[in-house]
Amino acid sequence: MSKRVAIVTGGGTGIGAAICKRLASDGLTVVISYSRSAEGAEATASHILKAGGSARVEKADITVEQDVISLFENALKEHGRVDVVVNNAGIGHLKPFQNISLDEYDYIFNTNTKGTFMMCREAARHLEDNGRIISISTGATISNSEGMALYTASKLAVEGFTKVLARELGPRGISSNIVSPGLTDTPMLDGGDAESLKRYGAQAAAMKRCGEPEDIADAVSALVSNDCRWITGQNISVSGGLTII
Numbered sequence: 001m002s003k004r005v006a007i008v009t010g011g012g013t014g015i016g017a018a019i020c021k022r023l024a025s026d027g028l029t030v031v032i033s034y035s036r037s038a039e040g041a042e043a044t045a046s047h048i049l050k051a052g053g054s055a056r057v058e059k060a061d062i063t064v065e066q067d068v069i070s071l072f073e074n075a076l077k078e079h080g081r082v083d084v085v086v087n088n089a090g091i092g093h094l095k096p097f098q099n100i101s102l103d104e105y106d107y108i109f110n111t112n113t114k115g116t117f118m119m120c121r122e123a124a125r126h127l128e129d130n131g132r133i134i135s136i137s138t139g140a141t142i143s144n145s146e147g148m149a150l151y152t153a154s155k156l157a158v159e160g161f162t163k164v165l166a167r168e169l170g171p172r173g174i175s176s177n178i179v180s181p182g183l184t185d186t187p188m189l190d191g192g193d194a195e196s197l198k199r200y201g202a203q204a205a206a207m208k209r210c211g212e213p214e215d216i217a218d219a220v221s222a223l224v225s226n227d228c229r230w231i232t233g234q235n236i237s238v239s240g241g242l243t244i245i
Helices: 014-025 038-050 065-079 102-126 149-172 187-191 194-204 213-224
Strands: 005-008 029-034 054-059 084-087 132-136 175-181 235-238
Touching: 005 014, 005 065, 014 029, 014 038, 014 054, 014 084, 014 213, 029 038, 029 065, 038 054, 054 065, 065 102, 084 102, 102 132, 102 149, 132 149, 132 213, 149 175, 175 213, 213 235
Parallel strands: 005 029, 005 084, 029 054, 084 132, 132 175, 175 235
Antiparallel strands: none
16 A cells, blocks of 8 residues: 555544554555644654654645645645545534534534535545545444534534445445444543543443544554455444444
């Protein structure tokens, strides 16, 4: 995979940083896209470069169309190709339905849904044949947990985009899949009682521990590899058995 180029959004922290490191260790050149976590993105790139991998950092707000277009244009200008797009950037939200404001609605959907839509659109336009699109969703789209209406709905739309792309891009050998983490120990948990959430995650999972970012990165690595070339349009639960259908 040494000549392949991957763009990973939200690559400065948590799951995104772990995905960047894993794909770089697999031999891909990684474009680490970030909006706010500049320090984290630079730290991720430094880790990759010290390990002998190839990475560069690019600031892009995925809610801004020109930023998304420029992200792809710059990757093509610098590397000549884009083979993998991982839509990881997203915002969590926890609030009872009756207390949600329209401002919150717009904020969550602008990033989680509109931003991912624009990333998928540019991926459809620019990916090399036999490329990969992987969108990070959530097990909440199955559990429909209390207080997670906005987050769940925004990610359900992402799942719809990803599955339709699987059909539209399949003739070019491009796979399009969803990875749905369970409760994972990332900064996103800081929006609530992080320690309680981690204890709950460990108790509820069949494997009796909270997920780690590397667990999700491993699944993304597998889907990016040629071993999973015949898997497309699927939603892969990576939750340690928190979500079992």
